[in-house]
Amino acid sequence: MSLITLTTDFGTKDHFVGAVKGAIYTELPDVKIIDITHHITPFNITETAYILKNAYKSFPKGSIHIVGVDSELSIENKHIALELDDHFFVCPDNGLISMIASEINPTKIVEINIHDRIQSSFPVLDVFVQVACHIARGGNLGVIGKEIKEYKKLVEIQPKVNQTQTIINGGVIYIDNYGNVISNISKKMFNEIGKGRPFKISARRYSFSKIYSRYNEFVDFSVPEERRRNDGERLAIFNSAGFLEIAVYRSNLTTVGGASSLLGMDYRDTISIEFETIKSPEFTTLN
Template identity: 60%
Template sequence: MAIITLTTDFGLKDHFVGALKGSIYKELPDAKIVDISHGISPFNIQECAYILENSYKSFPDGTIHIIGVDSEPTQENQHIAVLLDGHYFITSNNGVIGLLTSEINPEKVVEINIPNPLHGSFPVMDVFIQVACHIARGGTLEVVGKAFDQLKDLTGFQPMVTDSGNKIIGSVIYIDNYGNVVTNIRKKFFDAYRKGRDFELNARTTKIKQIHNKYSDIINFSLEKEKRKGAGDLLALFNSSEYIELAIYKSDLNTVGGASSLLGLDYRDTITINFL
């Protein structure tokens, strides 16, 4: 039986997540359900796309991913099912798949058109669950919809380059549980324009001139302990997804604060890199 994952902005206070799982088990008693996240900020497509991009590859091919963010259907927000990189994604055409398709071409995309769909306020359960269970039973996408070629791009996700290639203008796309600030600037993009030059990363009034590969790189173990940088110090690094991230080493957002609170950064705030 294929794995079915759930990624939503439903939270855990209400009945929605439990109802989804119950509906799946009613159809497929032997189903394997994995929660990726139900803590997506409401209607935050970029945050959802970032989490999805960094989680789906950990699952085996054939996994079915249900995405319950901004899922109410309209003429401009069609329900779609996508086969991409060996995985199935059931979502609305709201741009959440755009981050994945910017790197990998989808194998199939259909606009969902199942018989006698319910048109209520809970389309993830009324429609997406039906499609996921159909696929999990070995069904094909052609049965649940017709070919679709109008996938929306994820607007605002890509950084800009200005000043004849001497400046990158990026933005904050995600703040994690530690208060670490993830930008939309990938290592490959950064290296393509850096060309070996020195640089200065600017986040509000803070300037950083070095980007590490892991958090502990901030520590110079050749120095005596009292002279080293360490817990509580700011650093920039290429995170596990190869995005530039700003972090406070061994921070706690709920006590001493994290990079987001200490630097005054929030979602969509600007980060710039000047090449010198």
């Protein structure tokens, strides 16, 4: 049985998601449809890339992922279908695929060319569904478009390293449901650039000199629970997706607040890591 996932910024109030699912079931009554999310911040390509990168790997090989974010066809925003890591993606060529393809090169990319026989202001419904169903039936990508070698790169997804390899300048790419601030700095990059050197993380007016491996790692569990005062403490952590995250322990957005609100940080704000060049007491190492 084929499996198709949906990732969109449609929300669930309107008819869009239901219409897309209905069109897929009309073509393939036995298909399995999974919602990754329909609550992407409207037109937020970076957020889409982060969520998709961390979700698609959990699905079986051969899964087909429809991505409907900023999907209106234009000269600058073509539609593509590609095979990557034994998965298929049907999406706009607006840069969202570049976070996934930064580590794994696509096997094949085609520019979808069925638009000349389909005029639509809702391409996810009228174009992406047809392409996904064609792939699910075992159809070749070459039938739906001409092969291309390049896709649009989203520059802001990639952090920058200075010439002396002492500073990584990254940025906020996602605020999660707990208000935690997630950067585009990966653990892999941190290790490759840092090479075990002492470091200091800067985020707004706050700094961190340690990166935890678990949210509760700093809690002293030998102290009775009623005497602990850890809720609301700030910490840096490499999250389950392998990206540097600034978090608030046991954050509650209605009472304690999340890292985003408490630190005054938002999408695209700067997070940087400075590595020691000369031994200095203000730097400490990652345990």
